[in-house]
Amino acid sequence: MRRRIYLGMLVTYMDGKFSLYSALSLLLISIMCLKAFAHSDTADPLVKARMANMKVIAASMKSLAKVSRGRVPFEANEVKEILSRIEKSAAMTPGTFEVYATDPTSEAASEIWDNFEDFTSKASNMEVTANKFFMMVESKEQVGDALKALGATCKSCHSKYRN
Amino acid sequence: MSLKISQLDLSSFVQTVVQNKPRLFVIFTILFFCVLSFFSWFLTVATQGNFEDIERLDADAVAGEYIFNAAGCSGCHMSEGNSDRNRLAGGKAFQTAFGKFYAPNISMSLEYGIGDWSLNDFVNAVRKGVSPENEHYYPSFPYTSYNKITDQDLANLWAYWQTLPAIEIDNKAHDIIFPFSIRRPIGFWKSAFMSDRWVADESFDRGRYLVEAVGHCAECHTPRNAIGGLKKQRWLHGGKNPSGSGTIPNITISTLDWSVEEIEEYLSTGFTPDFDMVGGHMAEVIESTEKLSYDDRIAIANYIKSFHIPVLQ
Numbered sequence: 095m096r097r098r099i100y101l102g103m104l105v106t107y108m109d110g111k112f113s114l115y116s117a118l119s120l121l122l123i124s125i126m127c128l129k130a131f132a133h134s135d136t137a138d139p140l141v142k143a144r145m146a147n148m149k150v151i152a153a154s155m156k157s158l159a160k161v162s163r164g165r166v167p168f169e170a171n172e173v174k175e176i177l178s179r180i181e182k183s184a185a186m187t188p189g190t191f192e193v194y195a196t197d198p199t200s201e202a203a204s205e206i207w208d209n210f211e212d213f214t215s216k217a218s219n220m221e222v223t224a225n226k227f228f229m230m231v232e233s234k235e236q237v238g239d240a241l242k243a244l245g246a247t248c249k250s251c252h253s254k255y256r257n
Numbered sequence: 258m259s260l261k262i263s264q265l266d267l268s269s270f271v272q273t274v275v276q277n278k279p280r281l282f283v284i285f286t287i288l289f290f291c292v293l294s295f296f297s298w299f300l301t302v303a304t305q306g307n308f309e310d311i312e313r314l315d316a317d318a319v320a321g322e323y324i325f326n327a328a329g330c331s332g333c334h335m336s337e338g339n340s341d342r343n344r345l346a347g348g349k350a351f352q353t354a355f356g357k358f359y360a361p362n363i364s365m366s367l368e369y370g371i372g373d374w375s376l377n378d379f380v381n382a383v384r385k386g387v388s389p390e391n392e393h394y395y396p397s398f399p400y401t402s403y404n405k406i407t408d409q410d411l412a413n414l415w416a417y418w419q420t421l422p423a424i425e426i427d428n429k430a431h432d433i434i435f436p437f438s439i440r441r442p443i444g445f446w447k448s449a450f451m452s453d454r455w456v457a458d459e460s461f462d463r464g465r466y467l468v469e470a471v472g473h474c475a476e477c478h479t480p481r482n483a484i485g486g487l488k489k490q491r492w493l494h495g496g497k498n499p500s501g502s503g504t505i506p507n508i509t510i511s512t513l514d515w516s517v518e519e520i521e522e523y524l525s526t527g528f529t530p531d532f533d534m535v536g537g538h539m540a541e542v543i544e545s546t547e548k549l550s551y552d553d554r555i556a557i558a559n560y561i562k563s564f565h566i567p568v569l570q
Contacts, residue, residue, distance in 0.1 A: 148533075155532040201503065201536060242526075248534035249527050249543070256536030257503040 140195035144202075147183050147190050151220075151248075154180045155241065162238035173237055177228040180244065184220035188213065201257045209254075216251040223247055301444025303387045308380040314412040321417025324410045326548040327471045328403070332541045333360045336426070342544070345370070346424040351397055352500045355485065356433035358397040364424040372423055376415050383411060386447065393443035395431070396485060401451050402473035405466070450486035457564045464560030467553055472546075477505050477538070493561075503537070508561055520558035521551070 136142045154176045160166040161173060194207055206213050227240040274282045325331075331342035337349055346369075347360040364370040371379070378389045386393060386400035394400065406414075431438075456475075457465045468474050479487045480496030495507035507513070515523070519530045524546035527535040535543050546554060 152532045152534075155528070159528075159532065203502070203537075245526055245528060245534065249540050252527075252534050252536035253540030257498075 136197050136199045138195050138197040138200075140190070140193060141197040141200045141202075144187075144190035144195075145200075147186055151180055151183045154183075155244065155248075158237055158241050158244075162234050162241055164234060168234040168237065170232065173231055174228055177224050177231065177240065181221050181224035181228065184217050184224060184247075187217040187220075203255050203257050206255045213251070213255055216247065216255075219250070220244060220247040297445075298441075300448065301393075301441045303391045303393045303440075303444060305377065305381045305387055305389070305391060306385055308377050308384075308408075311380055311408045311412050312376050314409055316412040316416035318413065318416040318420055320410075321413035321415070323548075324406070324414045324471065325417050326545050327467065327553070328406070328414070329472070329542060329545040330363070332538075332545060334363050336424070343421050344424050345421065346426040348426070348429055353397065353485070354499060355437045356431065358395060358431050358433070359429035361428045362424060362426055365418070365421050366423040366425055369425060369427050370423060371418075376412070379415050379418070380411050386443075386451075393440045393447070395433075395440070395443065396446065396450070399473040399476040401487070402470055402476055404451065404453055405455070405470035410471070446484065446486065456489060456492055457560065461560050461564060462556075463553065464556035464558075467549075467557050468560045472557065474508075478508055500538075510562060510565070513561065517555065517558040517562050520561055521554045524549070524554045524557060525551075 136145060157166075157176050158173070161168055188210075191202070191206055191213065192210075196202070223240075223243050227236070227243070231237060231240060271282075274285075326342075330345065333349060333351070334345040334347050335342055335349070336344060336346040339346075345362065345364045347362040349360045351358045351360070362369045365372040367373050374382075374389060381387045381389070382394065382398075383400060383406065384404045386396065386398060386404075388394060436442075455465055456469055459465070461468075475487060475493060478493045478495055479489070480491050480494060481499070482488055493508050495505045495512075498505050513520075515530055522528060522530075523535070524543065526547070527540060527543040529535070546557070549557075
């Protein structure tokens with residue numbers, strides 16, 4: 095009986111009569127196809143979480159750059175707040191990669207899991223650097239130094255562990 | 258049956274010959290392939306050119322170091338797990354559709370490197386892709402870009418090279434899929450894909466020199482055809498990473514919406530406008546571009562921002 099119904103539905107499509115039923119189901123299928131091909135959707139929750147953590151670092155660096163370039167006035171407490179955010183994200187980073195996960199949108203190189211100790215040490219370089227500047231930052235020039243030093247820690251990891 | 262050819266009908270002519278004069282046909286076929294082989298051999302022979310006039314130039318090793326950095330020699334030839342950019346022991350692997358290439362030792366080692374080379378040998382390698390033993394180099398060595406480096410820059414570069422250390426580490430043989438493992442046919446490839454013509458016009462001047470010659474950006478950022486030649490109509494349009502993972506970005510103005518200043522910043526620090534940080538092999542490229550002058554980075558950025566669909570010179 096069910097087979098006859100499905101066959102009936104198929105015939106409804108095929109005989110060219112665009113009934114409301116077939117129009118709606120076509121629309122549904124189109125939406126599903128579009129969803130499958132959408133680039134910006136990261137499906138895997140672990141990959142999503144570690145990307146979000148990286149974006150926190152990027153946003154924080156952008157805020158530091160605004161201060162060092164004089165676009166935002168230097169406020170010690172605010173700068174320390176930003177550096178503390180970077181320090182926390184850096185500390186969290188190895189944990190977000192510990193469980194292997196991948197996604198078509200992921201740019202994480204497989205070398206991460208082959209060299210997890212080295213990967214972890216690079217994350218802690220960032221943590222230590224952020225902390226160092228947290229302790230001593232007093233001027234926008236030093237914010238510029240922090241950006242440079244932190245950028246070097248970003249690059250040292252990305253050159254090996256990001257595609 | 259006569260062999261008169263009253264019309265230009267090659268297939269029926271051949272058919273007639275095969276049917277009536279089979280021995281003649283065989284002789285002609287053998288002759289044809291002999292002539293073809295002779296011309297192929299002739300066209301693919303690798304000979305060194307004479308660049309002795311470059312030796313007469315005054316060479317400056319400090320200027321040579323600048324070109325050394327700009328050309329990114331260390332990026333490919335530096336040994337893995339080593340941070341000294343002057344130690345060019347080679348060994349890095351480059352996976353391509355044709356197999357795996359291993360960067361050779363190009364340190365001043367007499368036994369394993371190029372310590373026994375003359376300036377003429379060096380220029381032939383960089384400009385013509387020909388070894389001192391008159392063999393073709395594989396175009397994984399980007400001589401298709403380097404062939405436009407000036408005489409003076411090559412003289413300076415060679416002067417700087419004399420100051421580099423000799424690293425006594427043997428070379429790894431390439432692991433290339435047959436028949437690409439035969440070097441001789443690269444001569445054909447060079448006739449088809451090697452040119453000393455620029456892509457952008459002369460108004461780009463320094464930017465063009467840095468992008469198309471020294472920096473050899475197109476070697477990664479331009480897609481290649483099935484036999485590895487650059488698709489110049491798709492100049493800098495990026496494509497699939499030949500080493501397997503990910504894609505190499507399209508850096509033409511149709512896709513890249515960064516400002517000139519943002520491009521300069523990226524080449525200087527690796528930071529994108531959103532403060533993401535460069536990754537993969539491009540991080541190594543930034544190690545080179547950060548050593549350029551500010552003006553040179555701006556020249557590169559202007560090229561990227563201003564050049565349109567290539568008008569081949």
